[in-house]
Amino acid sequence: MPTSLSLAGLNILVVEDDDDIRFFVTTVLEADGATVTAVPLAAAAREVLPQLQPDVLISDIGMPGEDGYTLIRKIRALKPDIGGRVPAIALTAFGDSDSCVRALEAGFQTHVSKPVAPEELVEIVANLVASCNW
Numbered sequence: 624m625p626t627s628l629s630l631a632g633l634n635i636l637v638v639e640d641d642d643d644i645r646f647f648v649t650t651v652l653e654a655d656g657a658t659v660t661a662v663p664l665a666a667a668a669r670e671v672l673p674q675l676q677p678d679v680l681i682s683d684i685g686m687p688g689e690d691g692y693t694l695i696r697k698i699r700a701l702k703p704d705i706g707g708r709v710p711a712i713a714l715t716a717f718g719d720s721d722s723c724v725r726a727l728e729a730g731f732q733t734h735v736s737k738p739v740a741p742e743e744l745v746e747i748v749a750n751l752v753a754s755c756n757w
Contacts, residue, residue: 631656665689
C-alpha cells in the first residue's frame with residue numbers, strides 16, 4: 624500500500640449499529656494510522672461531532688431509530704465550525720444505483736457497499752480526504 628494513502632493523523636467518526644462491522648471498520652482504519660471514534664447510533668454521533676471535529680464521517684445507512692440519510696441531513700444543517708461540512712462516506716448493504724444516488728443527494732460525498740475490503744476502505748477514505756478542498 625503506497626504511503627500516500629496512509630490515514631495517519633486522521634480523526635474518523637464511525638457510525639455503525641452492527642458490533643462486528645463497527646469493530647472491523649475501526650480495526651482497519653486504526654491499523655492504517657487513523658484515530659477512530661466509533662458509535663452505534665446516529666444520536667450518539669450528533670452528540671460527539673461538535674467536540675470531535677472529525678476529518679471524515681463514515682456512517683451506516685440502515686440503523687434503528689434514525690437512519691444515515693437523516694443523520695447526514697442533520698449534520699449538513701450544522702454550521703461548518705461544528706462539523707457541518709465533514710466529508711462523509713455512506714456505508715451500506717444496499718449497493719444499487721438508487722441507494723447511491725439517494726446517499727449523494729442526502730449529503731454524503733461517496734457511497735460504499737458492504738462488505739468492503741480493508742484496502743478498498745483505506746483507499747476510499749484517503750482519496751476522499753485528498754479530494755476535499757473545503
